[in-house]
Amino acid sequence: MIRLDNITKIYQTSNGPVEALKDISLDVKEGEIFGIIGYSGAGKSTLIRLINLLEQPTSGSIKVHNQDLSQLTGKKLRKERQKIGMIFQHFNLLWSRTVAENIEFPLEIAGVPKKVRKERVKELITLVGLDGRGKSYPSQLSGGQKQRVGIARALANNPKVLLCDEATSALDPKTTNSILKLLVEINRNLGLTIVLITHEMHVIQSICHRVGVLDNGHIVEEGRVKDVFNHPKEDITKEFVKQVNESDEWASLIEEIISTHRSGKVVKLTFNGDIAEQPIVNDIYRDTSLTINIVWGKISHTQEGALGTLVLHIDSDQEQNIEKAIDFVESKGVLVEVIEHDAAIS
Incomplete structure (x- = not known):
């Protein structure tokens, strides 16, 4: 054209x-x-x-x-x-x-x-x-x-x-x-x-x-x-x-989570299409029983459907349990990025 x-x-x-x-x-x-x-x-x-x-x-x-x-x-x-x-x-x-x-x-x-x-x-x-x-x-x-x-x-x-x-x-x-x-x-x-x-x-x-x-x-x-x-x-x-995906509020909330928790990881989930409508957090908890805090989230819309960003703090003193949760989310077609490691897990 x-x-x-x-x-x-x-x-x-x-x-x-x-x-x-x-x-x-x-x-x-x-x-x-x-x-x-x-x-x-x-x-x-x-x-x-x-x-x-x-x-x-x-x-x-x-x-x-x-x-x-x-x-x-x-x-x-x-x-x-x-x-x-x-x-x-x-x-x-x-x-x-x-x-x-x-x-x-x-x-x-x-x-x-x-x-x-x-x-x-x-x-x-x-x-x-x-x-x-x-x-x-x-x-x-x-x-x-x-x-x-x-x-x-x-x-x-x-x-x-x-x-x-x-x-x-x-x-x-x-x-x-x-x-x-x-x-x-x-x-x-x-x-x-x-x-x-x-x-x-x-x-x-x-x-x-x-x-x-x-x-x-x-x-x-x-x-x-x-x-x-x-x-x-x-x-x-x-x-x-x-x-559009982040804000000063987003950054300050992450900083607060990191400063007050000595275990776990902060992760950013990026998802689109039908995945944006699925209960991802509920599924993680059901399959792993980990403590999950929602730090920040946003769902917006594009010409090709919903586009979502969700920041979670996944809390556990067992590294393998957190990795299992991340693997589970990625298996759903969600892009996962570890934003910050907290204190080393002993």
């Missing part, structure tokens, strides 16, 4: 050339939601703006539906861009136009007849949940409503691809979740391929099928969201995963 081959982007500045992206190759499958995560300055915005040629690559090729956009100019490029919608962090609405007029604007540019434009705008207003707000101006809308206008406008020309440039970064958590839910509905109901960039792992976890981690102009890790969460390889990926 979307393929980037050996993309490099160099900006010429007064202090010399700056290499924003370095030999990036990436495939996005048709109909998936692909997330690109990275810290500020990693090159995220440059990368997403290359997909619709708002930025020209210094080298490499960009193909969307097997069409090499990097070889197009003028009218041909503008025609292909109509197949790629884009929404922005700060909405980029026309403040002198109403909601309906903002949504209609790209259809005007495309030369769509007025009657057809009006019908399409009505459809889109309903699609994004803004019925009754067609005559409102952006200044009369909340942040979430403004972004819904931005989404409707991006969908006006029936694009095949939707690019989201930090689309929820300016929104509060509740509004963010409502916008993410809308994007998932659009993906499922319209079969739209979505590429989004963000610095928030919560966004990736909530709606993406796959993710690429961008650091200093390189894609350093890529894979299915649940695989990246369960087995992060790079240090930067581990930092992002901690945003």
Whole structure:
């Protein structure tokens, strides 16, 4: 669907050339939601703006539906861009136009007849949940409503691809979740391929099928969201995963357990899918009769089902009993990590 081959982007500045992206190759499958995560300055915005040629690559090729956009100019490029919608962090609405007029604007540019434009705008207003707000101006809308206008406008020309440039970064958590839910509905109901960039792992976890981690102009890790969460390889990926899997509360509770118990082990269990719904702790106790303290736990949801993290203190003065418990849990398909050894077991 979307393929980037050996993309490099160099900006010429007064202090010399700056290499924003370095030999990036990436495939996005048709109909998936692909997330690109990275810290500020990693090159995220440059990368997403290359997909619709708002930025020209210094080298490499960009193909969307097997069409090499990097070889197009003028009218041909503008025609292909109509197949790629884009929404922005700060909405980029026309403040002198109403909601309906903002949504209609790209259809005007495309030369769509007025009657057809009006019908399409009505459809889109309903699609994004803004019925009754067609005559409102952006200044009369909340942040979430403004972004819904931005989404409707991006969908006006029936694009095949939707690019989201930090689309929820300016929104509060509740509004963010409502916008993410809308994007998932659009993906499922319209079969739209979505590429989004963000610095928030919560966004990736909530709606993406796959993710690429961008650091200093390189894609350093890529894979299915649940695989990246369960087995992060790079240090930067581990930092992002901690945003949603761990917390200051989590760390302080572990420290307290370690300082007050001289036996046993603290273990982190990571599980997904149907396993997240199973009574793991009950099964451990039933099979081992060990003392088990639940230190911290969280179950969240991804596009591929539930994803859970559970931190336990397994207490025993017999090493082999703890190892038996760990083996039992691993036999259930749960990833087990020993976080800290307590005092040596005599």
